Amino acid sequence: QVQLVESGGGSVQDGGSLRLSCSASGYTYGTSSMAWFRQAPGKEREGVAAIDRDGRTTYADSVKGRFTISGDNAKNTLYLQMNSLKPEDTAMYYCASHRRDLVLSRLSRGAYIYWGQGTQVTVSS
Numbered sequence: 001q002v003q004l005v006e007s008g009g010g011s012v013q014d015g016g017s018l019r020l021s022c023s024a025s026g027y028t029y030g031t032s033s034m035a036w037f038r039q040a041p042g043k044e045r046e047g048v049a050a051i052d053r054d055g056r057t058t059y060a061d062s063v064k065g066r067f068t069i070s071g072d073n074a075k076n077t078l079y080l081q082m083n084s085l086k087p088e089d090t091a092m093y094y095c096a097s098h099r100r101d102l103v104l105s106r107l108s109r110g111a112y113i114y115w116g117q118g119t120q121v122t123v124s125s
Contacts, residue, residue: 002026002114004095009119016085016123022078022095022116029076033099035112036069036080038091038121045094047107049080058106063089085123092118 008020035050049069050058057069068081078095096112104111
């Protein structure tokens with residue numbers, strides 16, 4: 001059974017940094033595409049960053065140059081390094097794995113099968 005557990009969220013000031021982690025189990029890590037999504041109150045869940053099995057990365061325009069997605073196969077863990085955080089980055093952040101539809105965008109919510117429970121990120125001005 002695939003399980004994804006996020007951690008690393010918290011409260012930071014405008015311009016601060018956080019690193020989110022997503023611990024994966026129940027499958028051979030590195031054999032699946034993975035991604036980070038976020039959902040702010042009253043808004044749709046949106047894709048933030050994705051990483052393919054071959055290491056190819058994709059970012060939403062709103063986070064390009066500020067966020068970096070990476071993975072550690074030895075630790076079965078996906079990361080999201082977030083720098084220069086802004087109040088508009090405030091949201092619940094989720095990791096996702098196993099793309100089921102290669103037609104949909106890597107940042108499309110419907111493209112992934114498994115989801116974690118989320119970790120809250122709050123950026124204050």
